Amino acid sequence: MNENRRLSGEFFIRDVLCVAPELIGKRLVIRYGNNIFHKYLITETEAYRGSEDKACHASKGRTIRNDVMFQPGGKIYVYFVYGMYWMLNFVTGEENNPQAALIREIEGYDGPGKLTKALGIDKSFYGEDLTSSNRIWVEDAGFLPSVKTGPRIGINYAGEVWKNKPWRYYI
DNA sequence: GTTAAGATTCCG
DNA sequence: GGAATCTTAACG
Numbered sequence A: 001m002n003e004n005r006r007l008s009g010e011f012f013i014r015d016v017l018c019v020a021p022e023l024i025g026k027r028l029v030i031r032y033g034n035n036i037f038h039k040y041l042i043t044e045t046e047a048y049r050g051s052e053d054k055a056c057h058a059s060k061g062r063t064i065r066n067d068v069m070f071q072p073g074g075k076i077y078v079y080f081v082y083g084m085y086w087m088l089n090f091v092t093g094e095e096n097n098p099q100a101a102l103i104r105e106i107e108g109y110d111g112p113g114k115l116t117k118a119l120g121i122d123k124s125f126y127g128e129d130l131t132s133s134n135r136i137w138v139e140d141a142g143f144l145p146s147v148k149t150g151p152r153i154g155i156n157y158a159g160e161v162w163k164n165k166p167w168r169y170y171i
Numbered sequence B: 001g002t003t004a005a006g007a008t009t010c011c012g
Numbered sequence C: 001g002g003a004a005t006c007t008t009a010a011c012g
Helices: A016-023 A112-119
Strands: A027-033 A036-049 A076-081 A085-092 A099-106 A136-139 A148-150 A168-170
Touching: A016 A036, A016 A085, A016 A099, A016 A168, A036 A112, A085 A112, A099 A112, A099 A168
Parallel strands: none
Antiparallel strands: A027 A036, A027 A136, A036 A099, A036 A168, A076 A085, A085 A099, A148 A168
């Protein structure tokens, strides 16, 4: 493995509006065995930003479910929805500034629910540290794609203001 | 203890 | 358009 391309805490401990778009085109690396590594190109993300963002789970205060979002960036936030699907997020920003970037799509798997199922992401990844874990991390792919933006998906409950924020990023 | 709703997906 | 399916959080 080319460890020197792994993204460090410096990358994640910034505003999610900087981190989320820059995650596009990076590679998600997951270890399945002693020498079995799979890499996936990240092609779509969404930003969830702080306690004021009504679409962000942290807008209701710190709970057991979203506790990791209040920790310094670089951790993994996973949660279960609709009784069926795990969602994969990367925590960003500084401590006590709850932000996270939702991984909506990776190359070959179009949909946040499908990609976690395909990758075997579940609650055991909650709180995993992307900067030190030996089974999952993100690395630079060595190029910068052109990133498009659009409104976030599936958050009609958040109200007009937050629903229309162009915080979805994709290739 | 009970209930309502969800950062989704698949089927009709 | 609606169901599947279950964890979390907000009640009582």
